[in-house]
Amino acid sequence: MDGQLDQFVNELKRQLNQLDRRIRSLALLRGLGLVILVLVCLITLQISIDFLFSLDSTARIIMSSISLAVLTGCLWFGILRRVMQKRTPVELAAIVEESQSSLNERLTSVLELATAQNETSSVVMRERLARETIASLTTFNITDSVPSDRAMRFIMSAGIAILIFITPLLFWPDAYRLLLSRSVIPWGNFATVSSLYFEVQPGDETVARGTDLKIVAEPHWHTKKPGQINDVWIEWKDSTGKSNARRMDLDQETGFYLTQFPRLLSGFQYTISSDRSRSKQYTIEIAEPPSITETLLTVNSPGYTQKPTEQLTVLPSELRVIEQSRLDFKLKFDRPVTAVTLEQQSYSSGTEERHPVEQKAFSVSEDQLSAELALPVHKSSFLFHLKLESLEGKLTTQSSEHLVKVIPDRAPEIELSLYNQPEFIKPTDGLKVPVKVLDDFSVAELEIHVQKLDEKATVVKVPAQLLGKPAIEYEFEIDLEGLRAQQGDIYTYRVRAADNREIPEPNIVWTTPRVFGIDQNADQQLSAGVVSRQEKLRDELQKIQQEYKEHKNQVDQKIAELKKAKEKEALKAADQEQLQELSNQERKLAQKLENLANEFLQLPLYQKLAAQTQEIARTDFVKNHDTLKSTADAEDIKQARNELKPVPKAMQGTEQKLDQLTRQYDKLVELENDLLNLNRLADETNHLAEDLLAFNDKLESTKPQTQENAEGKQQAAEKSEMDRKKEEAHQQRSPEMEKELANLQAELKHRQSRLAKDLDQLLERRPELVDAARNYQMKQLDSLVRQTSQLVEPQTQLAEAIQEQAPVAAPRPAAPQATEQPAEVNPPATVQGENQPADNNSAPATPAGQAAPATAESSQNAAGAAADGKPSTAVQTAERNMSNEPSRAKAEPVKEESVLDLQRQQKMLAEAATNFVLETAQQFGPDSEPTRKATELAEESIKAKQAADAGRLHEASQAANRASKVADEIMQAHKEQNPENTERDPFLEQAELMANLQQSQAEKMEQASASESKRQEALQNTQQALAQQTQALSKELSETSRKLETDPIGLKKESQQADRTRQKTETAGQAMEKAVEGLQEENLAQAAEQAQQAAQALQEAARQAQQASRQKAKESPVPEKVGNQVTDAAQQLREAQKQLEQSPEFKDQSDQKMAQQQQSPPGDAKENSQQSSPADQKEKATESGDAKAQANSEAGDKSQSQEQMAENATSQQGDS
CATH class of the missing domain: 2.70.50.30 (Coagulation Factor XIII, subunit A, domain 1)
Known part of the structure; x- marks a missing residue:
């Protein structure tokens, strides 16, 4: 039984231990609920007081401390003490008995008896007590002795309190969180809680020393309805602890409050406040920024x-x-x-x-x-x-x-003109492709790829030693024989260039493929480039026509729609947009037409058409555009209708003008093709002249050379000897040679005949070519007449100067010329032909009474100097030219300057003075005082030149001296206007240089004026120069007279006029030569008489030429220089025919019979037919070749394509 009792007691203790744990758990839950309730109450109390009174941090800390003490007591008494309390099994049993009164202390008694020592109780009684206790315990559970209701009530109350506590977060989250933060962290830096609060920028910030600080306070409201804000203040404490405050400014646009602290040198702390609202405390720190x-x-x-x-x-x-x-x-x-x-x-x-x-x-x-x-x-x-x-x-x-x-590393640029190569080549010829490649750094590869259709390309590369430069010029030669080119083959070629770029790869460019074909009759082919360009321009013009028709239909349709609408209705937005779009279309079409006109401007033959095209684009199209645009801004339908009334008629006229442009373009295309044909005829005529020279050379080479004695050759003028030699040469030629020469002569005659026929047909089809030729020669005649008139005044002045000098010098016997005349006398005064044709290579000249114009080079230099602000190159050029080669002067003794040198120097100074006027006008304006003084300087310099040319060296010296003084005045006036200028002044340098040169020239001429011989030398130089000009003028008049008389011009009246003028100028030239001889012999009286006669002859020639009536020039679309090309081609063909007919060895027998029938003296016909030896024929052919070369220089280089020749030939079309 004792064993069962012990077992029972142990089990009982185990259950009591469970009860103890339950008691502790319930105590913990109850205490936790209590603490939560107390905590919620304390926090609620604290935040309520803080909300009502906006406590500072000290008050919040005190309240938080009290709350913490209360909460600590609650924790101890409500949780820790009860949880940590120790209970014995007897005490636990008593708790059970207290809840279960039926036990009657049996449970405690059992436990006490079980633990008692030296007990005296009966065993039987203990067992009975144990059985009764066990029986009682079966009716309930010991752990249920302690109920959990009370603990649960506390927990539920705490939960409810927490829910109530957090409910405001749903309605005022920001403000409530701020309140909680101020309560939980009482020492924290928080803003006060009110309906108004501020967001502050920049808040806490570190700024650079010396910079401005702008503080912005943006007001916000915790409530949905904002309230009224009174003054907003900023309060701050500086680094020394000193407090400051200021009112912030309200920005009316943004509603923000602003204030600014300039150039901050120290930090501070600040708050923003308004009534009960106060922001948190912000801190501004100062630091040095990095640099x-x-x-x-x-x-x-x-x-x-x-x-x-x-x-x-x-x-x-x-x-x-x-x-x-x-x-x-x-x-x-x-x-x-x-x-x-x-x-x-x-x-x-x-x-x-x-x-x-x-x-x-x-x-x-x-x-x-x-x-x-x-x-x-x-x-x-x-x-x-x-x-x-x-x-x-x-x-x-x-x-x-x-x-x-x-x-960017740009790709190489290949310069290869689109129309500069023929499209058809003879298989025996070669094709040369000149290429120029430009790169910003270096050209690494350059090659041409020639490919026959469907065959592998042949590549020709430029040698490596020629590469590696930014600019490469190379001429590829395509050997057609090496390509085995045959009739009808078609080839393409492309040029490829690459630079030396490494990353990512070299820049490679290709030209567009060019096509050329093989044709035996390549010379007669029309340039495919010309045809392509003509078709391109025609397509562009027709496209503009078509687009304009469509645009016109849209405008007509819109006008019809507006007519259907009511007049008083407002113009709809859709209608305005459509009208605006129509005006934009008109503007775009005008721009296209303008672009087409610019393309026409690139072609001289189309200049007039370009002007008409621009006129349509800038007037008709612009007017229609403005009308449509103004209509789009109309207020109602009635106003729009009134605006659009003139539009249909105007657009109809514009359409007709476009049609007329197309017709004119087609006519110009036909004319251009005929001009290309003329170029071909001129080119073949040139070839004929060259072949005729070769024929004469071959004819000359077949003759045996006669032996000459040691004393010299026989006189070639003896006709009988010439005839004997020709007969011997004829007898000594082999039959094969005779046949070869006969065939060659026959071929030349056939070519000459064919070319003459083609030229006649072209002139018959294009009479405007003849008109252009006549216009050119008439302008040439007018220019020569003007040159004749311009020679009258200098010759008259010279005659008067010689007459004045005659009494001073006594005639002396003629003496041998002591000094050598210069090989070439540069005229001190030359005659300038107005409207002189471009092929006149002689430099334009100036009569003695006019200012010498600046040459093209000096004008360009002067303009460049004026633009760049550099000294005048004209004055410096005159100084260099007058220096008489100083490099040689150092090695050779200085010689006295001749009068001719003085005249030349003064002429250069006059030109430099003229350029100085232009530069001064560009710099200071044409009406400025410096320009007026510079003009006075130029006038005096020109007077000095005229006096020097007339031999009046003393007057020339005085005029040069006056010019020097004017230059000094210019220099002084410029210095006074710019007294503080210490930099280099180009204008001042020019004036000073001009003054020095004119002063030096004045001294030289004054010294020369004391010598009678120098005065006579000046007269002689001027007279000799005028004689040379008169002789050249006579030759040009003779040539012009011949061209006017012959076909195709046929102006015999004008030819006779030119011939009469030539005769007068020749008379004047002969008188001038005699005057020069008189001056050389110092017979001034005779020289004066001859000079006067020369002046009268020139005056008579000019008077007759000006009074004569001439045929008026007919308007022709063909440039006049092309007409001159017609004249030269006809002349070359006539000369070629004449030379072929006069070939002595191969005259036709029928010609000999006809000569006999005319009953001429036996030797006359032969002498007339054989009057020119092959050598003479060669000389004439050479002269013809010179004329031919001159024609070539006018029409364009032979190496150019036919299109380029046509464009060059029509380069003077400007106002045709």
């Missing part, structure tokens, strides 16, 4: 460009680098930095689009005082700036924006 102390930017260009490395110590605002370069940045700072960033952004010129920003981080050194970055440059330009972040205060410094313009 760059040293910069080193290294620009590494790609190696293939061979450009040196460039180092910059300052970052420029704009940096130009070549693509694939590398920029190496090395920066040093004045204080440690944590990060250095380069922010770059792609740059597109002319656009405002902002591209994404890319960041490149620098590699910062360990001491954080330097940084490096290697930045590769690709193809696109970009903007960049540097951004530094300091270690102290994390201040950022941003540099200004810099632009890196990337220079």
